[in-house]
Amino acid sequence: MTLVKPGDWQPRGVAELEDRALQALRETERSVCVTAGAGAGKTEFLAQKAAYLLQTGLCPAPKRILAISFKRDAAATLAERVKRRCAPEQARRFTSVTFDAFSKGLIDQFHKALPDAYRPPANYRIGFPTSDAVNDFLRRHNRHGVNATQFQNALIRRRLLDGDQEVNGETEALRDAYWRDQYEYYEEPVLTFPMINRLAEYLIRTNHRVCRAIRLSYPVVFLDEFQDTQASQFEVLQRAFNGAGTVLTAVGDDKQKIMGWAGAMPNAFQAFRDQYSARPISLLLNWRSHAELVAVQHIIASNINPDVEPVVARGQRNVEGDVSAIWEFADEETEIAVISEWIEGQVASGTPAHDIAILVRARADRVENELGPALADRGLILRNLARNVGEISIEDVLSEELTQILMPILHLATSKRHPEAWSTALENFSRLYAVSPDDDDQLQRLNDRMQSIVRGLRAFLAEHAVAATNPNQISDLLIEEIDEALIRRSTPAYQRDADYLRVKQGFDLLLAEAMNESDDWRAVLDRFEGRNQIPLLTVHKSKGMEFHTMIFFGFDSRTWWSLTPDKDEEKNSFFVAFTRARQRAFFTSCLRRGGRITWLEDLLGNAVPRIEGVMIL
Numbered sequence: 001m002t003l004v005k006p007g008d009w010q011p012r013g014v015a016e017l018e019d020r021a022l023q024a025l026r027e028t029e030r031s032v033c034v035t036a037g038a039g040a041g042k043t044e045f046l047a048q049k050a051a052y053l054l055q056t057g058l059c060p061a062p063k064r065i066l067a068i069s070f071k072r073d074a075a076a077t078l079a080e081r082v083k084r085r086c087a088p089e090q091a092r093r094f095t096s097v098t099f100d101a102f103s104k105g106l107i108d109q110f111h112k113a114l115p116d117a118y119r120p121p122a123n124y125r126i127g128f129p130t131s132d133a134v135n136d137f138l139r140r141h142n143r144h145g146v147n148a149t150q151f152q153n154a155l156i157r158r159r160l161l162d163g164d165q166e167v168n169g170e171t172e173a174l175r176d177a178y179w180r181d182q183y184e185y186y187e188e189p190v191l192t193f194p195m196i197n198r199l200a201e202y203l204i205r206t207n208h209r210v211c212r213a214i215r216l217s218y219p220v221v222f223l224d225e226f227q228d229t230q231a232s233q234f235e236v237l238q239r240a241f242n243g244a245g246t247v248l249t250a251v252g253d254d255k256q257k258i259m260g261w262a263g264a265m266p267n268a269f270q271a272f273r274d275q276y277s278a279r280p281i282s283l284l285l286n287w288r289s290h291a292e293l294v295a296v297q298h299i300i301a302s303n304i305n306p307d308v309e310p311v312v313a314r315g316q317r318n319v320e321g322d323v324s325a326i327w328e329f330a331d332e333e334t335e336i337a338v339i340s341e342w343i344e345g346q347v348a349s350g351t352p353a354h355d356i357a358i359l360v361r362a363r364a365d366r367v368e369n370e371l372g373p374a375l376a377d378r379g380l381i382l383r384n385l386a387r388n389v390g391e392i393s394i395e396d397v398l399s400e401e402l403t404q405i406l407m408p409i410l411h412l413a414t415s416k417r418h419p420e421a422w423s424t425a426l427e428n429f430s431r432l433y434a435v436s437p438d439d440d441d442q443l444q445r446l447n448d449r450m451q452s453i454v455r456g457l458r459a460f461l462a463e464h465a466v467a468a469t470n471p472n473q474i475s476d477l478l479i480e481e482i483d484e485a486l487i488r489r490s491t492p493a494y495q496r497d498a499d500y501l502r503v504k505q506g507f508d509l510l511l512a513e514a515m516n517e518s519d520d521w522r523a524v525l526d527r528f529e530g531r532n533q534i535p536l537l538t539v540h541k542s543k544g545m546e547f548h549t550m551i552f553f554g555f556d557s558r559t560w561w562s563l564t565p566d567k568d569e570e571k572n573s574f575f576v577a578f579t580r581a582r583q584r585a586f587f588t589s590c591l592r593r594g595g596r597i598t599w600l601e602d603l604l605g606n607a608v609p610r611i612e613g614v615m616i617l
C-alpha cells in the first residue's frame with residue numbers, strides 16, 4: 001500500500017475543511033482539544049484525521065487508532081466514515097467503540113487478572129439497576145440514611161483494592177456487599193457499567209501487561225463528545241494513557257453537555273487541556289444548517305456561553321415559509337390531527353419520512369401511542385428508536401456489527417444490482433476471513449464464496465413467501481454460511497454467548513416485525529432499516545444526528561418537566577434539539593397540557609415566533 005506524504009495529503013470525500021480543522025488534523029505531536037458548535041463537522045473531522053494518520057503512515061501498521069464515543073451509533077458512524085475514506089487494510093486499524101464497550105472488552109479479555117472477590121461470573125448479564133433496586137439493597141442492609149444516588153456516587157468514586165485511597169471501613173463493607181449482591185441475589189449475576197468501569201480501572205492500574213498492551217496498540221486516541229465524560233471514565237483514560245506518549249484528540253461542545261445528571265464532569269475540556277497540555281482549537285463553520293437557523297442557534301449559544309464565537313453557516317436553505325416556530329394548539333386532539341396531516345403533506349411533496357424527526361424530552365412511548373395511530377391512518381409509520389426488541393433497542397440493533405454483516409447480503413439477494421452493498425459485503429468478508437487486499441487469488445475465492453452465499457439466499461427467498469418464513473431461518477442460514485465462529489471471533493463484544501445471543505435475538509425480532517408488516521422481501525428490508533419511517537427519539541438519543549425537519553413534541557412546562565431558567569443543562573437540551581435540523585425546527589405546545597416556558601421563549605424573542613398550530617395547514 002503506497003503512503004501519501006503528509007504535505008501532499010488532501011481531505012477525502014469533502015471539498016474542503018476549514019483552516020482550523022486542518023491545523024487540528026496536522027497536529028500529531030501534541031494532544032489537541034477541538035471545541036466546536038453543532039454541525040461544525042466534528043465527526044467528519046475525526047474521520048479525516050484518521051484518514052490522514054493512516055494514509056500518511058503517521059500511524060504506521062500494526063499500530064491502531066482508538067476512537068471512543070459515547071453512543072453505539074456514533075461509534076458506528078465514525079467507523080463507517082473512516083471505511084469510506086480509507087483502504088480496507090487501513091480502516092481495519094481504526095477501532096471505534098463506546099467507552100462502555102472499551103471497558104467491557106478489557107475485563108472480558110483479561111478476566112483472569114481480576115481479583116477473585118470482584119471477578120464477574122462467566123454468565124453475567126449487563127444490568128441497569130433502578131433507584132428502587134438500589135434502595136431495596138440499602139434497606140436489606142439496614143442503611144436507611146443513604147439514598148440510591150449518594151450510594152452510587154460513592155461506589156464509582158472508590159477504587160478497588162487501592163491502598164493509596166483513604167479507606168472508610170463501613171463504606172468498603174457496603175460496597176463489597178453490593179458487589180456480592182449483584183453476583184448472587186438475582187437469578188443471573190448482574191454487572192453494571194459503573195462496576196465494569198471500576199474493574200477496568202483496577203486492571204490498568206495493577207496489571208502492567210494490560211497497560212502496556214493498550215499503550216503499544218494505540219499511540220493515537222480520539223475522544224468524541226468529550227463534554228459528556230464522567231470523572232470515573234476520565235480516570236480510566238488517565239491510567240491508560242497519561243505519560244505514555246499517546247497523542248489524544250478530544251472533540252466536543254460544552255453547549256451540548258446534557259449528561260450532567262449522569263455524572264459528566266463540570267469542566268471536562270479544562271481538565272483535558274491541563275492533563276495533556278493539549279492545544280485548544282475551536283472550529284467556526286456550521287456545515288449542517290442554513291443561515292437563518294444558525295442565527296437562532298447563536299442566540300441560544302450566546303445565552304449558554306456569552307463568549308461563544310459567531311459561527312458561519314455553510315448549509316443552504318431550500319424550503320419556503322417558516323423555518324422555525326412554536327406551534328400552539330388548544331388541545332391534544334387538534335395537535336395530533338394537525339401535525340399528522342402536516343407531515344403527510346410534507347412527505348407527499350418530497351421530503352423523505354425518515355428525514356422528518358419527532359423529538360421528545362422523555363417518554364417516547366407515550367407519544368408513540370398518541371401520534372403513531374394518527375400517522376398510521378395516513379399511511380405513515382412512526383418508529384420509536386428507543387423501543388426494545390427483546391433486550392436491545394431498535395437503534396442499537398441497527399448499529400450492531402451482526403446487522404452490518406447480514407444486511408448487505410440481504411440487499412444483494414433482493415436486488416439486481418447494488419454496488420454499495422457489494423463493496424461493503426466484500427470488505428466485511430475480507431475482514432472476517434483475514435484476506436489481504438493485495439492477495440488477488442484469495443480475493444477471487446472470497447468473491448466466489450460471497451456470490452455463492454448470495455445465490456443461495458436468493459433461491460431461498462424465491463422459494464419462501466414472507467408470510468410463510470420464520471425470521472430465524474434467514475439469520476441462521478446466513479450465519480451458518482458465513483461461519484458463526486468467525487463472526488464472533490472478529491467482534492470482541494460477541495465473545496460471550498449472552499451478549500451475542502441478545503443481539504441475534506434483537507435482529508430476529510426486528511426482522512419478524514418487518515416481515516409482519518410487508519409482503520415482499522425488498523419491502524421487509526426497507527421496513528427493517530426504517531426507510532420512509534418517521535423516527536421518534538429523545539433529545540438524548542438524537543445527539544450527533546441530523547434531519548431535514550425536526551419537530552419537538554411537547555414544548556410546555558409540564559412535558560418539559562424540569563425546565564427552569566437556572567438549570568443550564570435544560571438550555572443545553574434545547575440547543576441540542578434545535579441544532580439537529582438542517583432546514584426547519586418546530587416546537588409544539590398545547591395549552592391544555594401545560595403552560596408556556598416563558599423564560600426560554602423570552603430568550604428566543606421574535607426569532608422563533610409562536611403561531612397558531614391550525615394555521616400551518
Ligand SMILES: Nc1ncnc2c1ncn2[C@@H]1O[C@H](COP(=O)(O)OP(=O)(O)OP(=O)(O)O)[C@@H](O)[C@H]1O
Binds near residue numbers: 040253579
Ligand atoms: N468539511 C465538510 N464539508 C462539507 N460537509 C461537511 C463537512 N464536515 C461536515 N460536513 C457535514 O455537515 C454535517 C454535520 O457534520 P458532523 O455530524 O460531523 O457535525 P458535528 O460537529 O459532529 O455535529 P453535532 O455536534 O451537532 O452532532 C454532516 O452532514 C456532515 O456530512
